[in-house]
Amino acid sequence: MPSRSFIIPASDPFSFDECRWFLDRGFDECMHTILPGRVRKLIPLPGNPVLADLREHPDGIEATLLEGKDATGTEAALRAYVQDWLAPQEDILPFYARLSKVPALAYMPAAFGGLRLIGIPDLFEALAWSIIGQQINLRFAYRLKRRMVERWGESYETGGEVYHLFPQPAVMANADPAELRAMQFTGRKAEYLIGVAQQFASGNISKSSLLALPGLEARRRALTDLRGIGIWSANYALMKSIRDATCIPHGDAGLLNALLSHQLIADKSDHPSMEKLYRRFKGWESYLVAYLWRSLAVKS
């Protein structure tokens, strides 16, 4: 197939390299491949997975279709996916204006300039990832995710590289919990993952049904009604998958550490200082969280 490229525009400030770096962070991520100056991902367009290569371009992102059917609508679907994933066209200047007014955070626009909130478009993947990441360090969490993806997800090999799709709910719904347990998932996480997968597979919940609910609280409730999804996971999924700008994964270990290191709170139970800070970022809470998470890692 002759590869075809097109440009996905971005609004300033946008840094492909900041986004690319965050997608990597030195972790063993299996859902995309980080190469010098570029990112490759097998993207699950409906009924037509395509392998895309993304790199920096003066006007935004240059996307190249490497493998997969280039049918009518493929380009539009890929554009939509990348927007949902990396949000290059989002105008983040209002967020930067807020950052600049908080002395402890005023360095961020220069330090992390152009970074976007990196999304997880697939709601099931976002929820599964939140379950996997509960109460374990990220390095271990990425290892668990890789085992699950390599065992139950579809994959595509080309050029000596293997690209993965996240396992489908219908597949995970029938997974053997003992097999997850053998992969060092806790027994509970195995139950949670399979249970949530069954809810998706049976049609009791989907991204579209969640979006159809009126308001944040109804959506939050729909998620926390799932066994294994507490308030942290619900907010995480709403932030990463729905891109709800007002969601904060309160109590998140990394978030609290970042707030402490910036001396924005006195201790981890200093809720008044947190609320005061979040009020200053009304409508940009998720971005504040994303940048605080970014600050936890030292760019090498």
Added chain:
DNA sequence: GTCCAGGAAGAAA
């Protein structure tokens, strides 16, 4: 050996 990781559910107080 100790303590903490991008927590949640169920029991107990």
Added chain:
DNA sequence: TTTCTTCATGGA
């Protein structure tokens, strides 16, 4: 309603 206990393992 709030606070403990358990789950389970890796990394510092």
